[in-house]
Amino acid sequence: MLRTPHLIALAAVLVTGPALAAGNDDAMLKLANTSGCLTCHHIEPGGKGPDGLAPIGPAWKDVAAKYKGQKDARKTLTATVMAGSNPYESHWKGKVSGLAMPPNKVAITEADASKLVGWILQLK
Numbered sequence: 381m382l383r384t385p386h387l388i389a390l391a392a393v394l395v396t397g398p399a400l401a402a403g404n405d406d407a408m409l410k411l412a413n414t415s416g417c418l419t420c421h422h423i424e425p426g427g428k429g430p431d432g433l434a435p436i437g438p439a440w441k442d443v444a445a446k447y448k449g450q451k452d453a454r455k456t457l458t459a460t461v462m463a464g465s466n467p468y469e470s471h472w473k474g475k476v477s478g479l480a481m482p483p484n485k486v487a488i489t490e491a492d493a494s495k496l497v498g499w500i501l502q503l504k
């Protein structure tokens with residue numbers, strides 16, 4: 381019977397794990413929404429932009445797939461989110477209708493941007 385408390389503790393971890401992850405999703409979606417990201421980005425691929433054109437910015441699940449396994453992705457993309465993207469070096473040319481992403485540093489702190497990018501990169 382000595383092992384019972386461990387089993388109970390394990391069960392608690394199993395139950396609260398997914399709940400915590402969902403809470404994080406909610407917090408991240410709220411952050412994305414209040415920071416204005418969702419006016420240009422969808423989470424799920426395949427969404428259309430205004431006028432039925434390609435979406436303005438890439439779907440975040442596409443972003444996660446593109447940078448999967450790239451070590452510096454979080455740092456690089458956080459910098460892009462803060463400073464904006466280079467219209468002469470578009471990473472999503474032909475796939476999105478937006479020419480470039482404007483700087484978001486007026487709308488979000490670097491710490492929050494890094495959190496959001498970390499969350500975006502783990503989307504599946």
Ligand code: HEC
Nearest residue numbers: 415416417420436437457465470471472473478480481484
């Ligand atoms: C005004 C529209 C707009 C807003 C607002 C916007 N984005 Fe973007 N975003 C874009 C466009 C357009 C691109 C594609 C840039 C390119 O082709 O290199 C992009 C690209 C990205 C990328 C991928 C960059 C790359 O180099 O591949 C990430 C990550 C991203 N946005 C996150 C965010 C986050 C987080 C926010 C909110 C803080 C945000 N975006 C707000 C339009 C926007």
